[in-house]
Amino acid sequence: MxxxxxxxxxxxxxxxxxxxxxxxxxxxxxxxxxxxxxxxxxxxxxxxxxxxxxxxxxxxxxxxxxxxxxxxxxxxxxxxxxxxxxxxxxxxxxxxxxxxxxxxxxxxxxxxxxxxxxxxxxxxxxxxxxxxxxxxxxxxxxxxxxAPRDFRLNVIAHSMCGQWFEVGPVEGEWKGGMFGVSEGGAIQQHGVGKANELPKKTILEYPIDDIKAEVGGHEFNAVACQNKLEPTTSYFIQAQGHPQHLMFGGHPEDEDAEAWVVTLA
The missing domain is CATH 3.40.50.280 (Cobalamin-binding domain)
Known part of the structure; x- marks a missing residue:
């Protein structure tokens, strides 16, 4: 065939x-x-x-x-x-x-x-x-x-809703989440909801905005929350522009949390 x-x-x-x-x-x-x-x-x-x-x-x-x-x-x-x-x-x-x-x-x-x-x-x-x-x-x-990955990364984009990134664990749980964009992008809002589906409303636990971080020689503007994330729930982040790099992972205050940097362009 x-x-x-x-x-x-x-x-x-x-x-x-x-x-x-x-x-x-x-x-x-x-x-x-x-x-x-x-x-x-x-x-x-x-x-x-x-x-x-x-x-x-x-x-x-x-x-x-x-x-x-x-x-x-x-x-x-x-x-x-x-x-x-x-x-x-x-x-x-x-x-x-x-x-x-x-x-x-x-x-x-x-x-x-x-x-x-x-x-x-x-x-x-x-x-x-x-x-x-x-x-x-x-x-x-x-x-x-x-090949298996340690994280989920998806994107939802449309002229009506804008550009949203979606991240979360493949298995187990994250005790919160963090997400940052580098040059070329700006975060507008963030929320937590069911995987693969933009949340209509959300309640963030202890949200943090405007986190500044430098990783791998790149400066990131990030947000975070302490909502528990599992394979069926995701952290959604609306971002303007076209960030060259993404940084995301578990909550920064969790000593066991992992973080990843993904180059997009």
Whole structure:
């Protein structure tokens, strides 16, 4: 049975890039059942959201997601941010996540420079001979995105409600939560509620705003609360802008709490 794949083409229509048709033909001839679309680079309108919803579906989502671009496309902060948001949704919502491939149209992408959520993806040289056949062979079995993590990270974004990040434990509990954004972002409000569902109202226990912290050479503006967080409950944070990094974890006063820094762009 043919593997299903979705091709996201990063170069703009007027960009100096190889012809899209060449890559579509190569994947079709290698046995893929292929769908796809050009990337829309518009963060203010959450243009990545439609793609993220499609790829996050276990029923309709593909087995492999191929992101094709040039070095300059993969270096664009707006593209990196949008793809990171898409990957956050996929990893959070999909039980059988797809293989993710970053296909370099001008050589293999620099995997060492990838943002955090890109790391499980494969970097493949799209100028090499028989690259599509190699891709088909490498994308068998379980996706690296299915590897267990110590935290949950999701994003909910829409023009009506804005941009919300959602974090919480995969198992066990956190004795409260903390969440911070670095340059490019600003926290508007925070709350606690049922996982994967924005809370209509919330009561925060001992909330703290405007926490200043420096982690890994990055300055963060953070908030915190002491509401207990479990796998079925989440900490929701509304943020403006496009923060380059996130910092989150258990409450800072809990000696056993862990914290993570995730680079988005």
């Amino acid at each position: 043919a593997q299903t794949a979705w091709l996201t083409w990063l170069p703009a229509e007027d960009a100096d890039a190889p012809p899209l048709e060449k890559y579509v033909a190569a994947m079709n001839s290698s046995g893929y059942t292929l769908g796809g679309a050009r990337w829309v680079d518009d963060l203010d309108k959450y243009a990545w959201g439609e793609l993220a919803s499609r790829l996050s579906s276990d029923e309709a989502g593909p087995e492999t997601w191929v992101v094709a671009g040039r070095a300059e496309d993969f270096a664009s902060t707006t593209i990196r941010y949008g793809l990171s948001m898409t990957l956050a949704m996929i990893q959070s919502l999909r039980k059988t996540p797809p293989h993710v491939v970053f296909l370099g149209l001008d050589g293999a992408p620099d995997a060492a420079s990838f943002p955090t959520l890109w790391k499980p993806g494969k970097a493949i040289d799209g100028t090499a001979e028989r690259w599509a056949a190699k891709l088909l062979i490498q994308c068998r079995g379980k996706s690296a995105l299915a």
